[in-house]
Amino acid sequence: xxxxxxxxxxxxxxxxxxxxxxxxxxxxxxxxxxxxxxxxxxxxxxxxxxxxxxxxxxxxxxxxxxxxxxxxxxxxxxxxxxxxxxxxxxxxxxxxxxxxxxxxxxxxxxxxxxxxxxxxxxxxxxxxxxxxxxxxxxxxxxxxxxxxxxxxxxxxxxxxxxxxxxxxxxxxxxxxxxxxxxxxxxxxxxxxxxxxxxxxxxxxxxxxxxxxxxxxxxx
Numbered sequence: 208x209x210x211x212x213x214x215x216x217x218x219x220x221x222x223x224x225x226x227x228x229x230x231x232x233x234x235x236x237x238x239x240x241x242x243x244x245x246x247x248x249x250x251x252x253x254x255x256x257x258x259x260x261x262x263x264x265x266x267x268x269x270x271x272x273x274x275x276x277x278x279x280x281x282x283x284x285x286x287x288x289x290x291x292x293x294x295x296x297x298x299x300x301x302x303x304x305x306x307x308x309x310x311x312x313x314x315x316x317x318x319x320x321x322x323x324x325x326x327x328x329x330x331x332x333x334x335x336x337x338x339x340x341x342x343x344x345x346x347x348x349x350x351x352x353x354x355x356x357x358x359x360x361x362x363x364x365x366x367x368x369x370x371x372x373x374x375x376x377x378x379x380x381x382x383x384x385x386x387x388x389x390x391x392x393x394x395x396x397x398x399x400x401x402x403x404x405x406x407x408x409x410x411x412x413x414x415x416x417x418x419x420x421x422x423x424x425x426x
Contacts, residue, residue: 221250228325229349231356238322239315239361248321255327259288262333287391288327291380295354296320298376303362306372311362319361323354351377 326349359369
């Protein structure tokens with residue numbers, strides 16, 4: 208019974224912290240309070256990951272990506288999102304270490320960055336036809352604003368210094384992501400083709416080749 212009560216209390220903390228993050232409320236500073244456990248923050252990240260998985264799965268399914276290819280594509284997308292948060296945290300930590308004499312620990316930064324995923328709990332809405340890309344951009348900007356609010360409230364750096372740090376880290380993450388994105392996408396496709404003998408996304412030329420092969424080798 209005590210375990211259930213403790214779990215309920217931590218879930219209640221997650222709910223309150225999530226709402227505070229969405230509202231850009233200064234109360235988000237509680238994320239670094241000793242009473243706020245990693246479980247409280249990770250619950251938010253898990254919900255955001257599930258919502259992202261749903262949105263990605265629906266979009267891929269509509270685009271005729273099926274079965275194992277669907278699961279592989281979703282898993283890679285989730286890994287990419289987690290990697291981008293990790294990269295953003297490392298950049299923010301590095302910038303803060305240079306800019307401020309009082310050191311921020313990597314664990315503090317990662318806790319703050321994980322909380323910035325709060326808006327992505329609505330990521331399943333990206334499955335809405337035509338509006339998906341716009342919603343995705345809106346959630347990304349909202350997440351950046353959450354990160355700004357948390358950094359400002361938690362570390363007392365002031366609104367402009369916090370905005371500068373977050374913006375540089377965010378732009379750095381986008382730049383590195385755009386540079387590495389094509390390379391990682393190519394590696395993903397090569398891994399899938401090596402494992403299955405098929406491209407991850409079946410294009411017209413591959414389908415026509417299959418038809419030609421079947422016509423040339425009738426059963």
